[in-house]
Amino acid sequence: MINLNFTVVAEKCIQCDACVRDCPRHIVTRIENQPVVVTENDCLQCQHCLAVCPTGAISIFGLKPEDSFPLTAETLPTFQQMKTLVRGRRSVRQFRNENVSRELIDELLTDTSHAPTGCNDCDLTFTVVDDRKVLNTLLEQLVKLLEDKYAAGVTVPEFLWSSVEAYRKNGTDEFFRGAPHLLVISAGKKAHTPQEDIVLTLANFELLAQSAGLGTTWCGMLKFSIDVVPEFLANLGLEHDCNFYAMMFGYPAVHYARTVQRDHAAVLRRIGD
Numbered sequence: 001m002i003n004l005n006f007t008v009v010a011e012k013c014i015q016c017d018a019c020v021r022d023c024p025r026h027i028v029t030r031i032e033n034q035p036v037v038v039t040e041n042d043c044l045q046c047q048h049c050l051a052v053c054p055t056g057a058i059s060i061f062g063l064k065p066e067d068s069f070p071l072t073a074e075t076l077p078t079f080q081q082m083k084t085l086v087r088g089r090r091s092v093r094q095f096r097n098e099n100v101s102r103e104l105i106d107e108l109l110t111d112t113s114h115a116p117t118g119c120n121d122c123d124l125t126f127t128v129v130d131d132r133k134v135l136n137t138l139l140e141q142l143v144k145l146l147e148d149k150y151a152a153g154v155t156v157p158e159f160l161w162s163s164v165e166a167y168r169k170n171g172t173d174e175f176f177r178g179a180p181h182l183l184v185i186s187a188g189k190k191a192h193t194p195q196e197d198i199v200l201t202l203a204n205f206e207l208l209a210q211s212a213g214l215g216t217t218w219c220g221m222l223k224f225s226i227d228v229v230p231e232f233l234a235n236l237g238l239e240h241d242c243n244f245y246a247m248m249f250g251y252p253a254v255h256y257a258r259t260v261q262r263d264h265a266a267v268l269r270r271i272g273d
């Protein structure tokens, strides 16, 4: 049983029915000049009713509309700014030896929580490695596990093994690229679309982090390593069979002066006239 605490300030409601039309579950209706929710248990908890109301008359879950960010042409980034961010985002593999403040990490993760999830499940866990020293320890543990598997005759893919060797020979970190931080996003059992939720949320984090002056890189190397050593997930406090993906981040030690040019990297097909 969900308690929506759906309330309408009668003096503010202009009976425009924006909330009625926008509810994806069609559970808001107007009775005697006042919107009401008819079947509370069907609510997706998406807060569209609160977001769409032009006068801020609706509250749900005790949330005040005035605590939301206002959305206007002045507050939103322009198309050109978004284009530059999307094209200018790079996989950063050179990091400054400096931790990002906990305040900035927390702020980024709070904003990242706004990424969409299938059925609005929001069943994600953010696991953050807060310090390069900790990530160094984890790297050592990961390499050791891979070596143990290799010694036991388990097949370790060539590209992973060469990164193990590079680490042992020269201390080169091809796993986490010398980043001070790692964000691992995992999904719980309630999620209907766990892998999509994880990847989409990380993609939002990446753009936010880069707009805040940080560098990020997707950590496919961890994913590939876990295929060989699933037990390493316990070192991150995660269950061995969980859905996850990870991203390194930190202050970049490189500046890209311009975007790359991949305008036609994807195949474009058109269905229609």
Ligand SMILES: Cc1cc2nc3c(=O)[nH]c(=O)nc-3n(C[C@H](O)[C@H](O)[C@H](O)COP(=O)(O)O)c2cc1C
Binding pocket: 089, 090, 091, 092, 093, 177, 217, 218, 219, 220, 221, 222
């Ligand atoms: C799912 C995924 C996994 C990736 N894994 C790694 C990785 O483990 N290490 C790495 O250095 N780069 C990794 N990358 C970065 C890609 O190599 C990079 O996106 C690509 O070369 C294009 O460069 P750009 O991101 O700067 O546009 C990964 C990217 C994606 C999308």
